[in-house]
Amino acid sequence: MASATTPTSLSLLHTSSATSSSSRTRSSLLHLSPSSSSSPSLRLRPTTLRGLGFVACDPLFALNVASKVRSFGAGKGVRGIVSMAKKSVGDLTEADLKGKKVFVRADLNVPLDDNQKITDDTRIRAAVPTIKYLIEKGAKVILSSHLGRPKGVTPKFSLAPLVPRLSELLGIQVVKADDSIGPEVEKLVASLPDGSVLLLENVRFYKEEEKNDPEHAKKLASLADLYVNDAFGTAHRAHASTEGVTKFLKPSVAGFLLQKELDYLVGAVSVPKRPFAAIVGGSKVSSKIGVIESLLEKVDILLLGGGMIFTFYKAQGLSVGASLVEEDKLDLATSLIEKAKAKGVSLLLPTDVVIADKFAPDANSKIVPATAIPDGWMGLDIGPDSVKTFNEALDTTKTVIWNGPMGVFEFDKFAVGTEAVANKLAELSKKGVTTIIGGGDSVAAVEKVGVASVMSHISTGGGASLELLEGKQLPGVLALDEATPVPV
Numbered sequence: 420m421a422s423a424t425t426p427t428s429l430s431l432l433h434t435s436s437a438t439s440s441s442s443r444t445r446s447s448l449l450h451l452s453p454s455s456s457s458s459p460s461l462r463l464r465p466t467t468l469r470g471l472g473f474v475a476c477d478p479l480f481a482l483n484v485a486s487k488v489r490s491f492g493a494g495k496g497v498r499g500i501v502s503m504a505k506k507s508v509g510d511l512t513e514a515d516l517k518g519k520k521v522f523v524r525a526d527l528n529v530p531l532d533d534n535q536k537i538t539d540d541t542r543i544r545a546a547v548p549t550i551k552y553l554i555e556k557g558a559k560v561i562l563s564s565h566l567g568r569p570k571g572v573t574p575k576f577s578l579a580p581l582v583p584r585l586s587e588l589l590g591i592q593v594v595k596a597d598d599s600i601g602p603e604v605e606k607l608v609a610s611l612p613d614g615s616v617l618l619l620e621n622v623r624f625y626k627e628e629e630k631n632d633p634e635h636a637k638k639l640a641s642l643a644d645l646y647v648n649d650a651f652g653t654a655h656r657a658h659a660s661t662e663g664v665t666k667f668l669k670p671s672v673a674g675f676l677l678q679k680e681l682d683y684l685v686g687a688v689s690v691p692k693r694p695f696a697a698i699v700g701g702s703k704v705s706s707k708i709g710v711i712e713s714l715l716e717k718v719d720i721l722l723l724g725g726g727m728i729f730t731f732y733k734a735q736g737l738s739v740g741a742s743l744v745e746e747d748k749l750d751l752a753t754s755l756i757e758k759a760k761a762k763g764v765s766l767l768l769p770t771d772v773v774i775a776d777k778f779a780p781d782a783n784s785k786i787v788p789a790t791a792i793p794d795g796w797m798g799l800d801i802g803p804d805s806v807k808t809f810n811e812a813l814d815t816t817k818t819v820i821w822n823g824p825m826g827v828f829e830f831d832k833f834a835v836g837t838e839a840v841a842n843k844l845a846e847l848s849k850k851g852v853t854t855i856i857g858g859g860d861s862v863a864a865v866e867k868v869g870v871a872s873v874m875s876h877i878s879t880g881g882g883a884s885l886e887l888l889e890g891k892q893l894p895g896v897l898a899l900d901e902a903t904p905v906p907v
């Protein structure tokens with residue numbers, strides 16, 4: 420169990436001087452002096468972080484890594500190591516595509532307001548390059564997606580509101596089917612001219628979709644000659660339109676968006692330019708255990724923020740007032756700290772926090788050292804000293820991945836730490852650091868700050884990006900055809 424005593428001089432996290440089999444270098448020591456009345460004295464000893472070596476790659480991507488790594492990260496559009504493992508839509512030529520019916524699974528699961536207006540079209544825009552490539556090569560695109568989690572046919576989850584924006588972005592009128600299988604759809608498919616797009620109705624209107632029913636997959640597949648999966652956000656689901664259809668359609672290849680997501684979330688993360696830092700925030704440590712454990716195998720620096728830090732503080736014997744704590748995860752927090760130490764990863768926890776007297780946008784707030792959170796107050800953001808330290812650590816890096824906000828960024832008063840991280844990453848990105856925003860609320864934060872366009876990569880996946888960062892393999896990706904190996 421964690422010690423319940425408050426240390427007088429707490430080394431919140433120190434890195435190991437132990438050497439490991441990896442040639443990563445690490446050092447930095449974060450000292451916290453709880454006796455200090457203002458902010459704790461904090462010293463990040465000069466780091467000697469240098470990008471020296473590689474970590475072990477996921478087996479799927481081990482092939483040819485060494486030869487590809489030199490070119491990786493040269494900029495957007497680079498075909499990195501990961502995309503080499505799966506056959507790509509870019510491998511299909513005009514001869515392969517002209518006049519062919521191509522079943523494209525995209526993730527067009529976009530937010531709609533009460534008037535059925537799209538409030539964020541990112542996922543539609545992200546699907547455009549693959550569709551454009553196909554229509555320019557004379558293919559007949561049969562486009563499919565889910566929207567929401569309907570139980571049976573539900574008009575408010577129809578894909579109809581997406582047609583105008585899709586047509587506008589593609590520069591052609593997209594035809595919409597009222598179903599995703601059946602004779603009416605078959606008729607529409609038969610009448611498609613080369614270079615056109617037919618949007619099927621929400622594939623989740625059939626329960627067989629999520630059950631990955633083989634007969635249903637066969638019906639979807641019967642509409643087309645070949646298959647392109649570009650639905651990264653749904654690639655962690657083994658559904659009929661993401662996995663099942665691949666059994667009946669050859670070739671089954673990856674779209675450009677799927678490739679790019681894998682290039683960054685697996686490629687850049689497995690073989691990063693070093694030093695490599697991860698910033699992990701969000702509400703609970705329990706939902707990020709897999710991500711933290713997996714990243715500890717790969718990073719040189721790990722910065723933690725968000726609600727989860729209070730479980731770490733408590734595990735270290737600090738008082739956390741009314742802050743969010745997962746009592747049953749105290750041992751886990753301690754073991755993650757130990758693991759970081761053993762791996763030689765510099766794990767930095769915030770040294771000061773913004774506390775509030777209630778969980779509300781208009782709460783009274785103040786900045787206190789992490790060691791001095793009064794009873795009844797809750798930490799809702801990281802403080803300015805922490806931002807400074809995080810920035811200093813980030814200044815040493817060449818690759819950064821970020822998942823999860825630093826505080827309750829939905830309330831302006833407690834959005835400062837999250838926005839500071841977003842701005843820092845934008846600054847680093849402009850200097851050539853590879854910056855990857857790993858989905859979920861951190862994407863929303865980056866967009867709120869208006870720096871989304873400068874990041875190296877912003878994931879369109881929530882659950883899918885988390886699963887990838889946990890080191891899991893995605894069924895929608897695994898089902899695709901292997902690429903022809905490239906000689907080393």
Ligand SMILES: Nc1ncnc2c1ncn2[C@@H]1O[C@H](COP(=O)(O)OP(=O)(O)OP(=O)(O)O)[C@@H](O)[C@H]1O
Pocket residue numbers: 700701702703706724725726727743798799800822823824825826827828829858859860861881882
């Ligand atoms: N100190 C805190 N106390 C309570 N909640 C917090 C704190 N810091 C951040 N949060 C909340 O954490 C939430 C995000 O946590 P979550 O674990 O869902 O992160 P995420 O990875 O960005 O999202 P997702 O899992 O949807 O991809 C936000 O709603 C934010 O308000």
Ligand SMILES: O=C(O)[C@H](O)COP(=O)(O)O
Pocket residue numbers: 526528567568652653656880881882883
């Ligand atoms: O929004 C998402 O994360 C994807 O579209 C997947 O949706 P799902 O969680 O309903 O499968």
